[in-house]
Amino acid sequence: MSASLTLPAPAKLNRMLHIVGRRDDGYHELQTLFQIIDLSDSLTLTLREDGNIHLSTPLDGVACEDNLIVRAARLLQRHANTTQGATLAIDKRLPMGGGLGGGSSNAATVLAGLNKLWQLGLSSEALAKLGLELGADVPVFIHGHSAWAEGVGEKLTTVTLDTPWFVIIHPAVSVSTPRVFQDPELTRDSRPITMARALQGGASEWRNDCEAVVKKRYPQVAEALDWLARYAPSRLTGTGGCLFATFESEKAARTVAELAGQRWPAWAARGLNTSPLQDALGC
Ligand SMILES: C[C@@](CO)(OP(=O)(O)O)[C@H](O)COP(=O)(O)OP(=O)(O)OC[C@H]1O[C@@H](n2ccc(N)nc2=O)[C@H](O)[C@@H]1O
Ligand SMILES: Nc1ncnc2c1ncn2[C@@H]1O[C@H](COP(=O)(O)OP(=O)(O)O)[C@@H](O)[C@H]1O
Numbered sequence: 001m002s003a004s005l006t007l008p009a010p011a012k013l014n015r016m017l018h019i020v021g022r023r024d025d026g027y028h029e030l031q032t033l034f035q036i037i038d039l040s041d042s043l044t045l046t047l048r049e050d051g052n053i054h055l056s057t058p059l060d061g062v063a064c065e066d067n068l069i070v071r072a073a074r075l076l077q078r079h080a081n082t083t084q085g086a087t088l089a090i091d092k093r094l095p096m097g098g099g100l101g102g103g104s105s106n107a108a109t110v111l112a113g114l115n116k117l118w119q120l121g122l123s124s125e126a127l128a129k130l131g132l133e134l135g136a137d138v139p140v141f142i143h144g145h146s147a148w149a150e151g152v153g154e155k156l157t158t159v160t161l162d163t164p165w166f167v168i169i170h171p172a173v174s175v176s177t178p179r180v181f182q183d184p185e186l187t188r189d190s191r192p193i194t195m196a197r198a199l200q201g202g203a204s205e206w207r208n209d210c211e212a213v214v215k216k217r218y219p220q221v222a223e224a225l226d227w228l229a230r231y232a233p234s235r236l237t238g239t240g241g242c243l244f245a246t247f248e249s250e251k252a253a254r255t256v257a258e259l260a261g262q263r264w265p266a267w268a269a270r271g272l273n274t275s276p277l278q279d280a281l282g283c
Contacts, residue, residue, distance in 0.1 A: 101141065
């Protein structure tokens with residue numbers, strides 16, 4: 001076993017997202033199609049014998065103790081009751097708080113990577129359950145495949161989706177997930193549909209129930225969405241503020257990403273059905 005692992009932490013898109021209810025604890029019940037894309041942070045995990053968890057690359061604006069990378073490592077260390085430690089380093093490329101799930105993906109990569117480095121032998125199910133304590137999106141990154149998700153996003157069924165090219169824009173605004181979920185005008189009563197129905201309908205029928213309130217409260221998101229929709233069908237991912245448009249060809253996606261890049265941070269990325277994390281771990 002090598003004493004160091006370098007692993008990807010990919011982003012996700014919510015190809016559609018319906019809010020079908022609210023639980024007693026205030027969390028919202030969702031129906032969503034998650035797709036992982038080939039845009040990733042990169043994490044290097046190095047074994048330490050002294051038991052410390054050390055983050056060698058702090059992120060601007062996130063205290064080390066709050067960083068999901070550190071929290072995931074400490075949670076696993078406690079759960080497995082191990083005295084092993086790790087130095088954690090991240091090459092951060094994904095925008096933070098944009099609905100691409102970067103923080104949750106970082107946490108999932110740390111859980112899966114340290115499970116291997118520390119030779120703990122925990123199952124994916126155990127890691128996903130642990131990860132849910134850190135964020136609603138962690139389980140899908142452990143699962144590592146396109147998925148239909150229900151509950152708060154933790155009840156996952158593997159699906160195979162089309163794998164188009166996407167243009168992703170991050171409007172220059174930070175959208176607060178709690179604020180979106182607290183909004184009195186948020187649609188919370190979409191009629192539940194079956195997974196088969198969601199897949200049959202296809203992209204032309206997909207929508208995101210958060211989009212209307214996010215557009216209303218954050219005019220910068222509305223402006224970027226109107227701009228992007230001139231080129232291809234476009235939608236909000238998660239609670240935003242990132243937006244994505246769907247293209248059949250890489251060339252068209254790269255052309256529009258370059259144009260968008262003159263105004264906002266923007267990327268061209270391909271939709272995947274299996275996560276590069278699973279490929280890297282050899283699962
Ligand atoms: C709705 C999604 C869809 O992917 O949005 P994005 O975060 O990706 O934009 C996610 O499930 C979000 O997951 P995550 O960002 O990890 O949310 P958490 O930290 O667990 O929750 C932040 C806050 O949002 C609210 N929240 C979150 C998820 C949910 N299903 N219902 C909620 O009401 C709660 O108030 C919670 O305190
Ligand atoms: N390693 C991390 N990467 C990104 N964000 C992190 C991390 N650790 C903590 N956070 C916090 O979590 C918030 C949500 O991050 P992220 O998962 O990237 O966005 P979203 O949930 O909108 O997809 C950030 O705004 C940041 O304050």
